Amino acid sequence: MMNITLRIRRFNPEILDEPRYQDFVVEAAPHERILDALMRIKRFQDGTLGFRKSCAHGVCGSDAMRINGKDRLACKTLVRDVAPKGEETVVIEPLRHLPVQRDLIVDQTAFFKHYRLIKPFLINEDPPVERERLQSPEERMAFDDATNCILCSACFSACPILEENPAFLGPSAVIQAFRFLADSRDQGFEERLPVLDAPDGIWPCQNHFECTRACPRSIKITKRINETKRMIQGVRQSTGQENPDSSKPQAPENP
Ligand code: SF4
Ligand code: FES
CATH class of the missing domain: 1.10.1060.10 (Alpha-helical ferredoxin)
Incomplete structure (x- = not known):
């Protein structure tokens, strides 16, 4: 396991006027998925983090998001593919062209x-x-x-x-x-x-x-x-x- 930094674009229209970026340092193994790191953040650091997921196996289409500027499924993106050394900051943002409901959740x-x-x-x-x-x-x-x-x-x-x-x-x-x-x-x-x-x-x-x-x-x-x-x-x-x-x-x- 190593520590990686996820820089996540946060937005809750009920309490924020503007989106902001928040860094989370989280444990992750190179073979784990970015979805695993997001779930670890939600369970142990900030339960208010909003994102969608369901199957966790690339079948349901729920967890599409922008990872380092590319549109991907979090459940099909390995940590080692976006942070090979573990030192890199991985930027996570919601999909574009759709209004943000909260954090990484967009209105489809x-x-x-x-x-x-x-x-x-x-x-x-x-x-x-x-x-x-x-x-x-x-x-x-x-x-x-x-x-x-x-x-x-x-x-x-x-x-x-x-x-x-x-x-x-x-x-x-x-x-x-x-x-x-x-x-x-x-x-x-x-x-x-x-x-x-x-x-x-x-x-x-x-x-x-x-x-x-x-x-x-x-x-x-x-x-x-x-x-x-x-x-x-x-x-x-x-x-x-x-x-x-x-x-x-x-x-x-x-x-
Ligand atoms: S990227 Fe577009 S075409 Fe490909 S699975 Fe998703 S919605 Fe369908
Ligand atoms: S959680 Fe179903 S496609 Fe990723």
Whole structure:
């Protein structure tokens, strides 16, 4: 065990006017997670420290936060990866682009509003089938990585476009749209199109790749956004329409 310093951005709107940073020196082993250090602080030093966690195994998406300026899950970030010598101060902050409720807890209302807009469910008006709707392994693989999203909001925080334009649909909502658009059983392309093919829909993405770098599930987010752009461009071309915003970067062939 060694002592590490966590510099945590604290904010309680009920008692503070401004956020402030507070240092905690806490015991941690190099192989432990930052979540373990946060839980030790909460149990033994300051029970008022606010953060979310549930599964502690990278599955529920509750504990996304900024660790040394990068959007990560605290339960998947090892102490040795951010404080290899133990002397470094590790800065812990809440996710960006979402209002802070307390300390490291953000209000995800805007994130889930964007998520709901793209109708994240299978749309199929065919009569119910007797058993399941079959897919080939290739059809299933077409959207496989998009099914891994745990709605953690790390990509929402990492996205530089949301910094300038909070109305931008955001990476995770497009990933959820792609998950169904690329599903051979889904028929919801037309229903989702008005949300995706809008000035604040998919087009503001400029291929910064920050979302892809942040995603704890290794989803190829930027690639999927570009595949979705190409689906829309394909429909526009087949119906003789022009892209609505040709001044913005469009989908590259090889993202
Ligand atoms: S796409 Fe990745 S980073 Fe974004 S919400 Fe889903 S799991 Fe989190
Ligand atoms: S606590 Fe569930 S993903 Fe980290």
